[in-house]
Amino acid sequence: MKPFLLLCGCAVWLWPAVGAAAAEKPFATTAQFEFYNHYWTNVHHFLYHQAQKEAEASVLDSLEQAVIAKLNTEERAIYKQAVDFYKKYLATRSLLRDEVMRNIRTCLIQYRENEVPSCETLEQEHIELFKTFGKVYKKHFWKLHEAHNARQFNQHLPMLKQLEAEVLQRIATLGNTSWGKDKIRVDLSAYASRSGAYNLPDPTIIVLATANHRLPGTQWLEMLFHEAAHSIIKAETGALSLQITRASDTLGKQPPYDFWHIVLFYIAGKATQEALAKRGIEHTLYMETQGIARRYYSVLSENMDVYLEGRISLYEALRRTIERA
Numbered sequence: 001m002k003p004f005l006l007l008c009g010c011a012v013w014l015w016p017a018v019g020a021a022a023a024e025k026p027f028a029t030t031a032q033f034e035f036y037n038h039y040w041t042n043v044h045h046f047l048y049h050q051a052q053k054e055a056e057a058s059v060l061d062s063l064e065q066a067v068i069a070k071l072n073t074e075e076r077a078i079y080k081q082a083v084d085f086y087k088k089y090l091a092t093r094s095l096l097r098d099e100v101m102r103n104i105r106t107c108l109i110q111y112r113e114n115e116v117p118s119c120e121t122l123e124q125e126h127i128e129l130f131k132t133f134g135k136v137y138k139k140h141f142w143k144l145h146e147a148h149n150a151r152q153f154n155q156h157l158p159m160l161k162q163l164e165a166e167v168l169q170r171i172a173t174l175g176n177t178s179w180g181k182d183k184i185r186v187d188l189s190a191y192a193s194r195s196g197a198y199n200l201p202d203p204t205i206i207v208l209a210t211a212n213h214r215l216p217g218t219q220w221l222e223m224l225f226h227e228a229a230h231s232i233i234k235a236e237t238g239a240l241s242l243q244i245t246r247a248s249d250t251l252g253k254q255p256p257y258d259f260w261h262i263v264l265f266y267i268a269g270k271a272t273q274e275a276l277a278k279r280g281i282e283h284t285l286y287m288e289t290q291g292i293a294r295r296y297y298s299v300l301s302e303n304m305d306v307y308l309e310g311r312i313s314l315y316e317a318l319r320r321t322i323e324r325a
């Protein structure tokens with residue numbers, strides 16, 4: 001097979017103005033989000049998950065294994081061929097950082113269930129795989145994943161509607177920024193990245209897993225708010241990044257690696273925690289449950305909480321944190 005094409009200069013980075021995606025209706029909408037139960041998004045992430053050498057446990061494992069066991073000989077061969085393809089060419093690639101994976105994702109979102117993806121960034125073998133495995137997936141797996149996505153989403157929807165405006169405004173205020181006018185697209189998928197979600201930028205398109213053990217209960221909501229925050233809090237631009245640079249230059253000290261993202265985790269987690277606490281619901285920050293930046297957690301809490309209380313500026317909170325990290 002030829003190497004995957006890396007066409008970074010092509011139009012795949014533009015949100016499609018015409019075609020299937022433009023006509024597709026969201027599964028549900030809220031004030032800030034449009035949710036889609038998108039077929040090809042689920043096909044792609046299911047195969048990616050199945051191809052992982054050490055795929056994490058899923059709440060759908062037993063149901064999927066029962067489906068696989070019932071495949072006939074021809075269907076089982078097609079399933080194995082598809083998983084082997086992903087194992088060989090895609091399983092070690094990052095869904096978020098790898099250009100090939102981003103191009104595939106941007107391609108798939110343009111196609112509806114009854115169409116076979118055929119972007120110029122896809123290899124012919126991959127197109128043929130979608131054509132053959134797509135039929136197997138639709139017959140045996142799609143109803144399972146589609147129903148699970150809808151069921152999980154509907155469980156979270158009442159609380160999402162209560163929290164959405166409050167949490168998102170709090171995140172924007174803490175980040176010294178504001179939200180855009182456009183709603184953010186969220187694709188519900190049984191599987192996404194190991195963390196349970198990721199996003200593509202400009203415009204932000206979120207993939208949010210419904211079968212990931214890392215996102216039980218309110219963790220799912222925090223992750224949604226976290227991924228949305230990426231649209232207004234970025235690594236190299238915006239108030240937060242500028243203040244980090246300023247504080248770092250003043251101290252003559254480099255901040256911890258990926259510090260802006262650590263702060264985003266903290267801000268999004270705290271905003272979610274505060275809003276839930278007002279409603280008598282306990283919530284542990286995602287970064288704490290997953291051990292993200294554990295070595296900095298105490299210094300973050302010590303200095304950023306003072307900022308959250310409105311007693312010092314964002315700059316001062318960041319300066320103190322970097323100084324003591």
